Amino acid sequence: MKRLLTYFLRGLVLTIPLAVTIAVCWMVLTTIDGWLGLPVPGAGLLLTLAGITLIGFIGGTFFAGQIEGWFDELLDRLPFVRLLYSATKDLMNAFVGEQRRFETPVMVALSEDGAVRTLGFVTQKSLAQLGLPGDVAVYCPHSYNFSGQLVLVPTSRVRPLDAVSSDVVAFVVSGGVAEVPTLRSGTP
Numbered sequence: 001m002k003r004l005l006t007y008f009l010r011g012l013v014l015t016i017p018l019a020v021t022i023a024v025c026w027m028v029l030t031t032i033d034g035w036l037g038l039p040v041p042g043a044g045l046l047l048t049l050a051g052i053t054l055i056g057f058i059g060g061t062f063f064a065g066q067i068e069g070w071f072d073e074l075l076d077r078l079p080f081v082r083l084l085y086s087a088t089k090d091l092m093n094a095f096v097g098e099q100r101r102f103e104t105p106v107m108v109a110l111s112e113d114g115a116v117r118t119l120g121f122v123t124q125k126s127l128a129q130l131g132l133p134g135d136v137a138v139y140c141p142h143s144y145n146f147s148g149q150l151v152l153v154p155t156s157r158v159r160p161l162d163a164v165s166s167d168v169v170a171f172v173v174s175g176g177v178a179e180v181p182t183l184r185s186g187t188p
Helices: 002-036 042-060 062-075 079-096 167-173
Strands: 105-109 116-125 135-141 148-154 156-161
Touching: 002 042, 042 062, 062 079, 105 135, 116 148, 116 167, 135 167
Parallel strands: none
Antiparallel strands: 105 116, 105 156, 116 135, 135 148
16 A cells, blocks of 8 residues: 555656646647637747747847837836836846846855855845945845845855856755756865
8 A cells, every 4th residue: 555655646746747837838828829819829929939039139239229228218207117117127137138147156154153054146246336345235036936035245255156057046946956056166
């Protein structure tokens, strides 16, 4: 009986992530197709990806840069819209833009003796403009969530990790369940 229970639990571990992934992907595909009124499953996603790529291509031109500047100025006059737009734009730039902010994984000592630590990413290397010279801003993602916490700490409490950022993100977001990131230099 115990062996059957073990097989069942192993089956759950293998089946549930696959089922959830398929269900979410199917919901996204059918939702996009429904918005565009397309009867062919997946055609809406392909059109959306092509449209986003085309906008990115056009956005790289001088003319588009001027339009973006004008659009930013227009939205800057609308209080709530400005906050939503600028926060979303900054977040996208932090992950995939030309000014990526999550490329410097670090370990932060939260206690004086360094016994309690967290992993994060330096987002601002200097906070002198806030009257905090010698401090840095570190974003620490939460596990199993799309949120995090910004901590301002002295530079002396931050130790850079020579690891791939995406591996560190996966490790933190998984709550430490994902494979431990390998340091490139081999240092502890």
